[in-house]
Amino acid sequence: MAQLNFLLTRMPSPLGPILLLCDAQQRLRALDWQGYEARMQLLMRRQYPRDEVVMQARTPAQGPVAEALTAYFDGELQALDGLALALGGTDFQRQVWAALRGIPAGSTRSYASLAAQIGRPAAVRALGMANGANPISIVLPCHRVIGSNAALTGYAGGLQRKQWLLNHEATHAKKPA
Known part of the structure; x- marks a missing residue:
């Protein structure tokens, strides 16, 4: 069992404090909301089941991830596009998460259309599970996935945050011009 050491920082946002988990190379491993640290730890254990994940608290949040998120909340939506990420998870989860990153800001996709997009139209439920296991909220924009009837559906940070992010x-x- 290897030990994975990650730095855990907190930064303010218009929606409340955000938890950032980065590795020594400043690649983002997880992003969640304050009050959801237990969920973050659970997702990390599930993504790295053969390793011991150690989260070392550090303040303040600084570096490329904090800068990109600040720019995003200031209205520069593309600021998140170039962030370096490092993901665990299964091949299917990573495929779903890559598809999430391809949903343009300002638009949404249904679970069914996203499943069809990745070539797995019958895997809507599995896609929903992978979406729910997304460790990097906002950057892997799971908030852009909605129900087939255009209804807002589950979001680990709460539906109010999901609605705010979409707005x-x-x-x-x-x-477009």
């Missing part, structure tokens, strides 16, 4: 992106998304 924020709709307001700041670049509109």
Whole structure:
């Protein structure tokens, strides 16, 4: 069993404090909301089942991840696009998470359309589970996935945050000429 050492920082946001988990190379491993640290620890144990994940608290949040998130909340939605990520999880989960990152800011996809997009139209339920196991909220924009009837469906940070993120992106998304 290897020991994985990650740095845990907190940063303010318009939606409350955010927890950031980065490795020594400043790659983002997890992003969640304050009050959800236990969920973050559980997701890390599930993603790295053969390793011991150690989260070392550090303040303040600084570096490329904090800078990109600050820019995102200031309306520069593309600021998250270039962030370096390091993900565990299964091949299927990583496929779903990559598809999430491909949903443009200011738009949404249904679970069914996302399943079809990755070539697994019958895997809607599995896609929902992978979406729910997403360790990097906002950057892997699981908030952009909605129900087939366009209803807001589960979001680990709460539906109010999901609605705020969607409204924020709709307001700041670049509109076609």
